Amino acid sequence: MAELTTIFQEVWCQEQAPGDFKDEIIVKLYKWKENQQLCDNYRCISLLNIVKKIFTCTYLNGLNGCLEQGPLPESQFGFRRNHGNTDMGFAARQLQDKRQEMRNHPSSNFVDLTKSFVTVNHDGLWKVMQKFGCPERFTHIVRQLHDGMTARVTDNGMASEAFAVTNGVKQGCVMAPTLFSLIFSAMLMDAYRDEQPGIRVAYRTDGAEN
Numbered sequence: 001m002a003e004l005t006t007i008f009q010e011v012w013c014q015e016q017a018p019g020d021f022k023d024e025i026i027v028k029l030y031k032w033k034e035n036q037q038l039c040d041n042y043r044c045i046s047l048l049n050i051v052k053k054i055f056t057c058t059y060l061n062g063l064n065g066c067l068e069q070g071p072l073p074e075s076q077f078g079f080r081r082n083h084g085n086t087d088m089g090f091a092a093r094q095l096q097d098k099r100q101e102m103r104n105h106p107s108s109n110f111v112d113l114t115k116s117f118v119t120v121n122h123d124g125l126w127k128v129m130q131k132f133g134c135p136e137r138f139t140h141i142v143r144q145l146h147d148g149m150t151a152r153v154t155d156n157g158m159a160s161e162a163f164a165v166t167n168g169v170k171q172g173c174v175m176a177p178t179l180f181s182l183i184f185s186a187m188l189m190d191a192y193r194d195e196q197p198g199i200r201v202a203y204r205t206d207g208a209e210n
Contacts, residue, residue, distance in 0.1 A: 008055055015137055017144035021052040023162075024170060026153045044118075046151070046172035056175045059142070063178055066134050076185045079177040117180055118168035122146055125169075125179060128186045142175070 011017055028042040035041060064081055077083040092108070099106040122143075129139045149165040169176040 004051065004054060007051070008058060011055070011141065012137070015140050015144065017141060019148075020049050021055070021145055022147075022149045024048055024149070024151045024165075024172075025159070026151050028153070028155070044153075044171060046170045048170065048172055052145075053174065056145070056173055059138070060175050060178060062138060063134065063175065066138070067132065067178075067182075072132070072181075072185050073189055075188070076181060078184075079181045116184075117171050117176055120169050120180060120183055121167055124186075125183050128183050131186065132182060142179070 007018075024046040026044050026046055028044055030036065031041050031043055033041040068081060072080065077085070077088045096106050096108075126139055126143055129142070130136070146169075149170075150162045151165050152162050153160045169179045
C-alpha cells in the first residue's frame with residue numbers, strides 16, 4: 001500500500017495520470033437477444049488496470065464528498081449517497097396515490113437512455129464539473145484519465161488494433177456512473193431552468209393562432 005500511496009500522491013502533485021491508466025481492453029457480453037449478428041445485442045465492458053481502479057475509488061470518494069455539498073438537484077437520485085431507486089419509487093407511488101385521491105389522472109413518462117455512457121461529451125463534462133464546484137486540480141486529473149484514451153476489443157482470444165476513444169465514460173470504471181449523473185443533472189437543470197408552470201393551450205379562429 002505504501003507504493004500505491006506514493007504513486008497516487010505523485011499523480012495528485014504533478015496532475016499527470018500514467019499512460020497505462022488510459023488504456024482499456026473491451027470485452028463484449030451477449031444480452032441473449034435474438035440476433036447475435038447485431039452489435040446492439042452486446043454489452044461492452046472495459047477491463048481496466050487494477051491500480052487505476054483503486055486510484056479511481058479514492059477519487060470517487062472525493063467526488064462524492066464534493067457533490068454532497070448540494071450542487072446536484074434534489075430530484076437526482078441516481079448514484080448518490082443516501083439516495084436510491086427505492087426512495088424514488090416510493091415518492092412516485094405517493095404522488096400517484098395523492099392524485100387519485102383528488103380524482104386527478106396522473107401521467108408518467110419513462111425515458112430509456114440508449115448508449116448513454118459512451119456518448120458523454122468530454123468537453124461538456126469538464127465544464128459541468130467546474131460548474132458544480134469540483135476543485136480545478138481534481139477536474140484536471142479526471143480529464144487526464146480520459147484525454148488520449150485508447151482501447152482494444154477482444155474476441156475469441158484475439159485483440160484488435162488500438163483505436164482512440166474521444167467521447168464517453170468507461171463502463172467498468174467506478175467513477176463512470178457518477179460522472180454521467182453529473183452531466184445528466186446539468187441537462188435536466190438547463191431544460192427546466194425557464195419552465196413556465198401550467199400548460200399552454202393554443203387554438204385557431206379565422207386562420208389566426210391565439
